[in-house]
Every structure is written in structure tokens, then in C-alpha cells.
Amino acid sequence: MTVVRNARLDGRDGLHDIEVEGDRFGRIVPAGQGRGDVLADADGALARPPFVEPHVHLDTTLTAGEPRWNASGSLWEGIAVWSERKRALTRDDVVERASEVLRWYAANGVLHVRSHVDVTDPGLVALDAMLEVRERVRDVIGLQLVAFPQEGILSFDGGEELLEEAARRGVDAIGAIPHFEDTREDGVRSLEIAFGIAERHGLLLDAHCDEIDDEQSRFVEVLATLARRGGLRGRATASHTTAMGSYNGAYSYKLQRILARSGINLVCNPLANLCLQGRFDGYPKRRGLTQVKEMLGAGVNVAFGHDDVMDPWFPLGTASPLQVALAGIAAAQLTGAAEIDEAFAMVGERAARVLDLGDRYGLAEGRPASLVLLPAASPFDAVRRQVRPSHVVAHGRLVAETPAAPTRLTWPGRAPEEIDFVRSRDRRPGGPAADAPRNA
Structure with a gap:
């Protein structure tokens, strides 16, 4: 003892x-x-x-400037740069970079991490490498892997089959990116596919959802409704939801009720979201964040994540959860004493709820x-x-x-x-x- x-x-x-x-x-x-x-x-x-990281992309970390810098700073150019970089992926490349950042996380007191892994790669190189990393670090860090279709499920040839194969290989959660699909109908269908795979394999669901400044991007209501009507109530997460920063008041009020009933989680990534969103705006320039304070007030579980650590979407970062909490406090205007304590919980207890840790945490x-x-x-x-x-x-x-x-x-x-x-x-x-x- x-x-x-x-x-x-x-x-x-x-x-x-x-x-x-x-x-x-x-x-x-x-x-x-x-x-x-x-x-x-x-x-x-x-x-x-311990602190909990509810949203990061370990397969892309430490690649800022490779093969080129994201000159516009936009989400879309970041995806294009990553599409070029991932052609050079090898097992050793992914294992080395992901392992280094996980050591940074551990040094900062983060012992539970959820990482999205790009599976729009017919060779699934990054996925296989990250499955190996998960086993290597298990004595220190509990690592969850999300099969993330970076270039879409329907808009990428073979996307659905790759997602299904990722489930068979042993991921912990299934992802989606409905706002990136070619049409709104494809976006809805992509969520239905992702939910179907998650439910068949007994997995969690975590979708990149409405990560865009388009006020008409409203896939979060679809995700929440699928979760409430299906078998993933409390086990589904909508990450980013930055379009909420552009929703009008009437729709926002309606959305609070939908999300609160569904039991889904929201993950806001303040460092990356503040940098990526509003890139096409003049002034006034939108903040590009989910409605953190309002959703907390409605009883929705919200957590803060990194999203990126030195990659094509955000070139900085040291994997510090308190840095993320501080950015979230400033960006979401959580400056009351109780709100600051809540922001601390958003990289701790609230993030643990996103990972569905239950009595494995505390x-x-x-x-x-x-x-x-x-x-x-x-x-x-x-x-x-x-x-x-x-x-x-x-x-x-x-x-x-x-x-x-x-x-x-x-x-x-x-x-x-x-x-x-x-x-x-x-x-x-x-x-x-x-x-x-x-x-x-």
C-alpha cells in the first residue's frame, strides 16, 4: 500500500x-x-x-508546415494540406508523433484522451498505427479512437466501407462530417450510416458537426434526434458545432430543447475554432464557437478540447488542458467565479462524461x-x-x-x-x- x-x-x-x-x-x-x-x-x-482530452487528432499532430503552411488559415485549406501530407504517412511516422504528444499530455496531467483518426485512406495506415499506440500507452493513458472520415462518408469513394472496416479493427467510436458532404441530403444520410455502424458494433459516436460559419448548417439537430430515438442516448457527441455562432435567437431557443432532450454531449475546441472560423468574414467578424454558456444553462453537457497540436489547422500548442480552459473562458465569456470553475470541469469531469468513463474516473x-x-x-x-x-x-x-x-x-x-x-x-x-x- x-x-x-x-x-x-x-x-x-x-x-x-x-x-x-x-x-x-x-x-x-x-x-x-x-x-x-x-x-x-x-x-x-x-x-x-486527471484531466481529460475529449477531442484531438493525434495522427495529424506535429505536422505544421508539412508539406506547406496553411496560408489562408481556413479549415478548408487545412484539409487540403492534410490530404497532401497523408500521402507520405507511414506507421513509424504516426507512432512517433502521436506518442510524443501523448507524453506531453501525461506531463500535463491528462490521462484520458479521445483522438479522431482519419480513415479516408484505403490503406488505413494511420488507424493501424494508432491502434498500436493505444496498446503501448494503456498503462498510463486511456486512449479512445474515433474513426473519422475526414473527406466524407459519401463524398469519398469507399468511405462507408472504410468506416465499417475501422469498426471491425477495433475503434472505440464512429465519426462523421456531415457539413463536408456534397449535399445536405448526403449529410443527413452520412449521419444515419454512422449511427447504424456504431449501433451494430456497440460503439460510441462522435461526429464533427456544423464546423462551418454557415447559419444554414443544422446537422446537430439531426444528430441529436438520431441519438434520442436510437440506442445512443448519452453516448453520442457533436464536436465543434461552430455554426451555432451564426444561428438566430429563435432557432437557438428551439435547439436548446432538442439537445437537452437528446442527452448528447457537445465539445468546443476554442483554440482551433477561434483561429479557423470567420476566415471569410470582413468586420464584424464572427467568433466561430458553439453556444457554450447557453447550452450549459439548458442542461447540455459541454466540454473543451484541443482539436489540434501543431498541425495544418492550428500551428501552436503544448497539450495543456488549462491553456484550453483559459481560452474557452475568454472566448465564451465564462468570467463569473462559478463559470470559471465550470470551465475547469470542462477539461475534467465534463470531458470524462463525453468519453463515457463512468466509475472508471474520479x-x-x-x-x-x-x-x-x-x-x-x-x-x-x-x-x-x-x-x-x-x-x-x-x-x-x-x-x-x-x-x-x-x-x-x-x-x-x-x-x-x-x-x-x-x-x-x-x-x-x-x-x-x-x-x-x-x-x-
Whole structure:
């Protein structure tokens, strides 16, 4: 048995010890009462379930500028650039790039990842490579794979057959891209095909849906209705839905009811969406985001994802979930204190719901012993200061540590001091962060 000592827990006073029995959590008791060898001393850091990435394309990561840069910055040119790059894909190429970014995720405390994999490739090179990666990382990261028809199901020759073959090879979810199909009718039919394959194989569904600035793109209502009437209620996700940023008020009000009844999830990717959408606008220029605040208010589960890490659609990124949360807060105007806490959940608990993790996730006795220790007083503090995890534990094993590295400042009229961006007044006895972690 091992123990994580002196951890801060949301909603509980004082510090606690978290016992670990093998790869499962044991008791959570007041500090000093835990039994076992010390796995990590939290030193007052906030203990949380690991972060969750609900939407990324690992097969495309680290390819920015290959074979050329996306000069227009648009979604469509990104697809064209990727179509050129994927001709040079090899197993080793995909395995190496995806594995490197997964190591970045683990270092940032992300231990559950859903990756879309392009299957509009008759050789399914990327898919086979990613299936191998999934097995390689399973002791650290739970990796879900979505069969993603980047160039369409009906608009790509053999698209339906490739999607069916991907299901047979062992993906976790089926994807679609209805707004990219040649006609609206093809878009609807593509969703019907994707749902049919998912239901036959007992898989989840996650479709790129309405990732366009066209206010007439309304496939999310089709996806939600198929989920509600079929067998995937609560197990289907609409990713992006950026056309919501162009919907009128009357339709938006109707849509809230449809989505809330359906039980589907929404995934917003603020970093990529802000860059890709509105590229054809003058001013005023649309933000190109789903209606995050409104859908949360309607009771729809919404999560934040990366989408891209250094690829033809977004050339930046370090796989940091708190960076994504911060971008989402600014873009979706989630600036109330409770809303900022909600944004933190959108890269944690809410994202775990997208992956349908259930009791495979959470800081509770009997659940998998995976957690992050954040040198912060609260989720609000963690997002504001963009802290790195001091420790990352995966299935009962310590897999990452980040030593404290405060800045030492010499200022006129003051003794040299360490700067950690905690407000001075919050350090006073009885202040809101009086018991802040010493290694913050």
C-alpha cells in the first residue's frame, strides 16, 4: 500500500491522505492517518482526478508546415494540406508523433484522451498505427479512437466501407462530417450510416458537426434526434458545432430543447475554432464557437478540447488542458467565479462524461488510482495562474513530477523575493488562500 499525503480536496476542510491499494484508491482520511509508503507528498497541493482530452487528432499532430503552411488559415485549406501530407504517412511516422504528444499530455496531467483518426485512406495506415499506440500507452493513458472520415462518408469513394472496416479493427467510436458532404441530403444520410455502424458494433459516436460559419448548417439537430430515438442516448457527441455562432435567437431557443432532450454531449475546441472560423468574414467578424454558456444553462453537457497540436489547422500548442480552459473562458465569456470553475470541469469531469468513463474516473475509494496534484488553492486559482501539476499518478504509479520553479525578483526598496503570482492579501491569516500550498 502507498499513500499520497497532505492533499487539499475540493469541498473538504484541512488536508487529507489518499491511500492507494495496487492500482485502486483506498481510504481518504485526515492528514497523518493514512497508511503506506509515501507515493507523493502533496504539501497542500490540490488533488483532482486527471484531466481529460475529449477531442484531438493525434495522427495529424506535429505536422505544421508539412508539406506547406496553411496560408489562408481556413479549415478548408487545412484539409487540403492534410490530404497532401497523408500521402507520405507511414506507421513509424504516426507512432512517433502521436506518442510524443501523448507524453506531453501525461506531463500535463491528462490521462484520458479521445483522438479522431482519419480513415479516408484505403490503406488505413494511420488507424493501424494508432491502434498500436493505444496498446503501448494503456498503462498510463486511456486512449479512445474515433474513426473519422475526414473527406466524407459519401463524398469519398469507399468511405462507408472504410468506416465499417475501422469498426471491425477495433475503434472505440464512429465519426462523421456531415457539413463536408456534397449535399445536405448526403449529410443527413452520412449521419444515419454512422449511427447504424456504431449501433451494430456497440460503439460510441462522435461526429464533427456544423464546423462551418454557415447559419444554414443544422446537422446537430439531426444528430441529436438520431441519438434520442436510437440506442445512443448519452453516448453520442457533436464536436465543434461552430455554426451555432451564426444561428438566430429563435432557432437557438428551439435547439436548446432538442439537445437537452437528446442527452448528447457537445465539445468546443476554442483554440482551433477561434483561429479557423470567420476566415471569410470582413468586420464584424464572427467568433466561430458553439453556444457554450447557453447550452450549459439548458442542461447540455459541454466540454473543451484541443482539436489540434501543431498541425495544418492550428500551428501552436503544448497539450495543456488549462491553456484550453483559459481560452474557452475568454472566448465564451465564462468570467463569473462559478463559470470559471465550470470551465475547469470542462477539461475534467465534463470531458470524462463525453468519453463515457463512468466509475472508471474520479477520486473515490475503489476507483482507478489516477490523479493530479496541482499547486493551487482551487480550480479557479489553477486556471488563473496556469499551474503545472507537481505530481501525476497513473494507476497507482507516479509518472510525472514538476519541481517548483518560482521567479526570484529584486525590486527597488524591497528585499529579494519569490514571485508566484498569488495576491499578497490572500496570504494573510484567515484570507481565502491563507493555507495555499507552500510550493505554489
